[in-house]
Amino acid sequence: MNKLETPAANATVAVDLGTRRYEIAIGEGLLAEAGKRIKPFLRRPVVAIVTDSNVASRHLDGLQQSLAEAGISATVIVLPPGEATKSYRHLAETLDGLLAAGIERRDMVIALGGGVIGDLAGFAASILRRGVDFIQIPTTLLAQVDSSVGGKTGINSPHGKNLVGAFHQPRAVLIDIALLDTLPRRELAAGYAEVAKYGLLGDAPFFSWLEANAPSLFAGDAQSRIKAITRSCEMKAAIVIEDETETGVRALLNLGHTFGHALEAATGFSSRLLHGEAVSIGMAQAFRFSERQGLAAAGNAARVEKHLRSVGLPTRLSDIPGELPAPAKLLEIMRQDKKAVAGKLTFILVRGIGEAFITRDIEETDVLAFLAEEQRKT
Numbered sequence: 001m002n003k004l005e006t007p008a009a010n011a012t013v014a015v016d017l018g019t020r021r022y023e024i025a026i027g028e029g030l031l032a033e034a035g036k037r038i039k040p041f042l043r044r045p046v047v048a049i050v051t052d053s054n055v056a057s058r059h060l061d062g063l064q065q066s067l068a069e070a071g072i073s074a075t076v077i078v079l080p081p082g083e084a085t086k087s088y089r090h091l092a093e094t095l096d097g098l099l100a101a102g103i104e105r106r107d108m109v110i111a112l113g114g115g116v117i118g119d120l121a122g123f124a125a126s127i128l129r130r131g132v133d134f135i136q137i138p139t140t141l142l143a144q145v146d147s148s149v150g151g152k153t154g155i156n157s158p159h160g161k162n163l164v165g166a167f168h169q170p171r172a173v174l175i176d177i178a179l180l181d182t183l184p185r186r187e188l189a190a191g192y193a194e195v196a197k198y199g200l201l202g203d204a205p206f207f208s209w210l211e212a213n214a215p216s217l218f219a220g221d222a223q224s225r226i227k228a229i230t231r232s233c234e235m236k237a238a239i240v241i242e243d244e245t246e247t248g249v250r251a252l253l254n255l256g257h258t259f260g261h262a263l264e265a266a267t268g269f270s271s272r273l274l275h276g277e278a279v280s281i282g283m284a285q286a287f288r289f290s291e292r293q294g295l296a297a298a299g300n301a302a303r304v305e306k307h308l309r310s311v312g313l314p315t316r317l318s319d320i321p322g323e324l325p326a327p328a329k330l331l332e333i334m335r336q337d338k339k340a341v342a343g344k345l346t347f348i349l350v351r352g353i354g355e356a357f358i359t360r361d362i363e364e365t366d367v368l369a370f371l372a373e374e375q376r377k378t
Contacts, residue, residue, distance in 0.1 A: 011226055013233040015149065016241055020169050024149060024233050026226055030176035031062050031137065035070030038135060041171050043106045045072045048098055050121035051112040052081040055139050058182050063112055063137070074110075075101035083269040085116050086155040088164075094124045098132075105129040108171070114140035114187075115147035115275065119165070122153030126168035136173045140183060141191025142276050144175045145198070145232035146253075150240040156269055160336035161261045167245050175233075177225045188218065189312045190276025193256075193283070195228050198235045200283060200304065201255045204354030206231055211307050218311065251358050255348040256282030262333040263317075266325050273320055280308050284315035289370050290349045293362075300352055317374050327371035331364060 010027030025037070038047070047067065051060055056078050067074050077097040079085050098109065109132055111121035118136050125134040136148035154165015180188065192214070199207025210217075210228065217224040236253065243250035260275075260282030267273040287301035305315045317324060324330070334345060344360040345367070351357065 011230040013230060013237050015169070015237045017169060017244060022170060022172050024173040024175060024237070026144075026175045026177070026229055026233065028176065028178045028222060030174045031059060031179065032066055034063055034137065034174060035066040035068070035072055037172070037174060038067070038108065038110070039070045039072060041133065041135070042072065042108055045070075046074075046103075047072055047108045047110050048075045048077065048101055048103050049110045049112055050077045050079070050094055050117060050124070052079050052085065052114075052117055054081040055113045055117070059112065059139060059179060063110070075103070079117070079120070081116075082271065083116055083156070083264070083275065086120050086162075086269075088155065091120060091124060091155050094120060095128060098124065098128055103128065103132065105132055107132060109134040110137060111135070111148075111170075112137045112139065113143070114138065115143045118143050118147050119153050119162070120155060122151075122168050122170065123155060123165050126153055126166040131168070133171045134168070136170045138173070138175060139179045141180055141188055141229075142194050143191070144177075144180075144229055145191065146194040146236065148173050148175070149233055149236050150250075150253075151244065152246075160265050160333065161269070163336065169244075175229060177222060177229065180225065181220060185218075185312070186274065187276075190274040190280075192217070192311055193276040193280040193308070193313055195232050196308065197253075197255050197279065197283060198232045200287075200350070200353055201252050201348070201356035202235060202354055203231070204352075207307075207353055214307070214311050249358075251346060252348055252356050254346075255350075255356050256280070256284075256286055258282065258334060258337055258345065258347055259285045261337060262330050263320065263324075265333045265336075266330060267320065267322075272322060277314050280313040281315055281317065281319065284308060285370075285374065286348060287350055288374075289347075289367075290351070292370060293349070293366065296350050296352055296355075300350070303353065316377065318377065324375065327368055327375060330371055331368050334367070 013024040109125040111118045125132045138144045138148035151167045151169035153168050154162045157163040256279045260278035263278045284305050287304045290296040
């Protein structure tokens with residue numbers, strides 16, 4: 001199938017990691033099929049669902065009904081919504097809840113939620129009894145195209161984002177695009193930043209397709225959503241298969257994240273700046289910085305910024321409400337980035353749209369000057 005042809009009503013993407021191979025199912029109505037899809041993975045008909053209160057009010061009953069119809073009993077752990085939940089405190093709460101429920105090593109944890117729940121529940125599963133299986137049912141666009149795929153799990157630290165965690169692959173990922181209909185527009189846009197990222201890092205025709213088709217995706221067109229999610233998952237799966245533990249090419253998936261994670265930390269991992277919004281600003285900054293360094297031709301950054309702004313995403317530091325730390329403080333936060341090697345920051349920069357590359361040959365003085373310039377602009 002040509003990568004930009006319309007896929008079938010439902011699609012499947014394989015993440016082929018040998019004996020740990022799993023599939024990503026993409027389509028409409030998959031939540032109602034969750035019980036029969038999950039049952040073959042179970043050694044006994046018992047699961048634990050980890051979710052947050054917002055998702056629970058919208059989707060928990062549907063999942064529990066599906067599980068009950070398949071004869072599966074479920075313990076439910078409901079956490080607060082928001083990035084602040086990815087914390088030591090809520091990790092401990094989750095682990096204690098799983099242990100109190102008697103979840104055994106051969107049982108299954110289900111992560112029902114966005115990236116926060118997927119990351120935290122996956123990490124809890126990775127360390128509970130030295131490793132319990134889990135399944136991702138992502139409920140946000142961001143989680144569907146990014147955090148639910150690839151096995152990165154973890155929590156945040158006061159020192160920075162995702163600094164405590166483990167690689168722990170799910171047994172399956174169920175992506176029900178109908179769940180996107182309940183998302184607030186802001187969260188849908190934040191997730192779209194990660195969709196655009198795939199085109200920007202390695203597939204220029206896909207980015208062109210997004211420029212033409214983003215309106216239908218946001219309007220709820222099922223085929224546009226399936227196509228965008230499928231292509232995003234295909235690209236992520238290919239990179240994960242090549243570099244599961246991010247020792248090389250997988251770092252490309254962090255386009256926009258070195259800048260973006262620093263901004264998230266600077267804003268306290270709060271609703272002031274959603275993860276996808278930070279990535280949007282970070283990607284725009286990566287393109288502007290690449291042009292400033294003479295690595296990319298002029299005009300690429302403006303095209304990227306125009307598209308991101310067209311769907312309501314921020315692209316400038318001035319788009320973030322409230323005060324930001326001085327450039328030197330932002331650079332200090334960036335030094336905590338988990339991709340740093342021997343004290344050298346790792347940057348994902350670009351030679352053009354669809355041409356991202358990894359480099360550690362960037363002088364901090366250049367970064368500091370760029371950040372100062374970014375803060376001066378409105």
